[in-house]
Amino acid sequence: DVKVTQSSRYLVKRTGEKVFLECVQDMDHENMFWYRQDPGLGLRLIYFSYDVKMKEKGDIPEGYSVSREKKERFSLILESASTNQTSMYLCASRGGQGREKLFFGSGTQLSVL
Amino acid sequence: AQTVTQSQPEMSVQEAETVTLSCTYDTSESDYYLFWYKQPPSRQMILVIRQEAYKQQNATENRFSVNFQKAAKSFSLKISDSQLGDAAMYFCACTSNAGKSTFGDGTTLTVKP
Numbered sequence: 194d195v196k197v198t199q200s201s202r203y204l205v206k207r208t209g210e211k212v213f214l215e216c217v218q219d220m221d222h223e224n225m226f227w228y229r230q231d232p233g234l235g236l237r238l239i240y241f242s243y244d245v246k247m248k249e250k251g252d253i254p255e256g257y258s259v260s261r262e263k264k265e266r267f268s269l270i271l272e273s274a275s276t277n278q279t280s281m282y283l284c285a286s287r288g289g290q291g292r293e294k295l296f297f298g299s300g301t302q303l304s305v306l
Numbered sequence: 307a308q309t310v311t312q313s314q315p316e317m318s319v320q321e322a323e324t325v326t327l328s329c330t331y332d333t334s335e336s337d338y339y340l341f342w343y344k345q346p347p348s349r350q351m352i353l354v355i356r357q358e359a360y361k362q363q364n365a366t367e368n369r370f371s372v373n374f375q376k377a378a379k380s381f382s383l384k385i386s387d388s389q390l391g392d393a394a395m396y397f398c399a400c401t402s403n404a405g406k407s408t409f410g411d412g413t414t415l416t417v418k419p
Contacts, residue, residue: 251406
């Protein structure tokens with residue numbers, strides 16, 4: 194079965210720190226996504242990638258960047274963490290096009306103090 | 307652009323009874339897919355059911371079925387014979403063929419013993 198692994202389940206950082214959230218999938222999927230989940234707001238797409246070294250902005254990219262140097266790994270970077278980036282971050286991957294389901298990691302709860 | 311609306315932030319159902327979760331969507335795509343995902347307290351998001359928009363027949367998966375009304379852009383989820391393990395947050399999602407998924411705000415389902 195596909196496994197999507199997020200490196201941390203809980204993370205506490207200080208305002209202004211540079212934060213890296215790592216996501217690795219083991220099924221050779223082309224497509225990878227980063228979402229943030231906030232109560233009452235559902236899942237909002239931050240960035241996605243259809244291939245290595247390729248990235249596209251989602252609906253809320255401000256304050257974030259991403260890196261995809263290898264097919265299996267998709268990193269989300271908070272260049273200078275702020276308190277309004279306290280949230281649950283979910284990584285997902287998918288093989289193929291839109292009809293295929295998303296496979297999700299178990300999330301990273303990030304607190305920025 | 308796509309939007310997904312779940313108008314019920316919370317729902318509750320008695321064990322063994324039936325419950326219906328509502329979802330409406332809007333998309334400019336002619337080819338798209340609709341999903342219901344479940345997120346239990348473990349935070350691991352899993353697929354419940356999928357509907358291809360070009361198919362008129364409503365999808366079913368064991369106790370889970372959908373009522374897909376394409377003209378009304380409605381995609382509700384019916385859970386029959388509810389079980390305690392069905393308690394979770396449920397997300398409706400619309401995915402274009404190009405692959406971007408838009409999620410609703412979620413409905414928290416409580417199952418009463």
